[in-house]
Amino acid sequence: MTTITRNGPRIGVLVPYTNCNIEPDMQLLCPPGATIHCARMGGYDVDEIPGSDQMAGLGSSDISEPLMLLSGVRPHAILYGCTSATLTHGPAFDADLSERIKSGSGALSLTAAGSLVAAIQALGAARVGFASPYLGEINDQAMRFLSGQGIETVKCHDVGRPLGNYGQGELTPDEVFELALQADHPDAQAIVLSCTDMRSVECITRVEAALGKPVVTSNQAMMFCLMRALDLPRHDDAPGRLFDLL
Known part of the structure; x- marks a missing residue:
């Protein structure tokens, strides 16, 4: 049986409940020794085309329960895994949501939209x-x-x-x-x-x-910002020039 080292940071991810790809991406990008822990969030109708109103509704929906459950693993960081949910509200809302997640969990908090901006600026x-x-x-x-x-x-x-x-x-x-x-x-x-x-x-x-x-x-940017904040080195499975900046 393969033994997996688990002495790195615990990374929490808040995932829209129909999203099927953020978790595989996070596993691909995950630094050696780190572990990924996810909680799903609702706040939107799966049968509707995800337009501006629906994504804005997701961004402003109550995440207290998934955040509480995710906090149970004592994460070092929590990633808010939907870009358009805060893009539709603007930078001030995005920053405020990140602060609310940090206050509710005690963990480093990063949003997908905020991380996109930070990664572009880093380049x-x-x-x-x-x-x-x-x-x-x-x-x-x-x-x-x-x-x-x-x-x-x-x-x-x-x-x-x-x-x-x-x-x-x-x-x-x-x-x-x-x-x-x-x-x-x-x-x-x-x-x-x-x-x-x-x-x-x-x-x-x-x-x-x-x-x-x-x-x-979006997912690469969140992992880059997390690795930069936690001073983690680049690893072999981190794709793109962005990670050359670590």
Whole structure:
């Protein structure tokens, strides 16, 4: 039987209850010795197309119970695993939610949206290409969110059709790769792939090789910010130029 070292940080993740990809991504990105612990949160209708109102509702929903249950493992950090839930409210809401999670758990708290911004800024990028599986209205809010943090979106690209709560996670890595290529622009200094349920982590290396530019994804950005905050070194399974900054 293989023995797994478990002497690293315990990482808690708050996961939208239909999200099928953040947990596999976190396992792929997890630093040696660290462990991943997840709690699911609701606050939205699985049968509705996830538009701005639904994602804003998720962001403002009561997370006290999943946060309490997740706090039972005494996590060193808690990641809020939905990007659009706070993109739809703006940077001030995102920062406040992070503080509320920290106050309720005593752990380092990082959101997906806040981590995207921090990762882009760590790369020194001021102009980005942006791709997502979101409806257009959420993309507009995402661009305003980034603009408020001094980041200009020089091109935005989406899948061109409304996707349900499961459809976003069903995009293949090949489809995400093509989505990323369509978001490129001569002025873009980095490519941003937003959504914790999109299979972006698996194509980071491929996109960077094709475009010669760094890629930032929601789940990768959260893990980067966590590793930087906890002073953890890069490991072999951490993909992308972003992790070269550790």
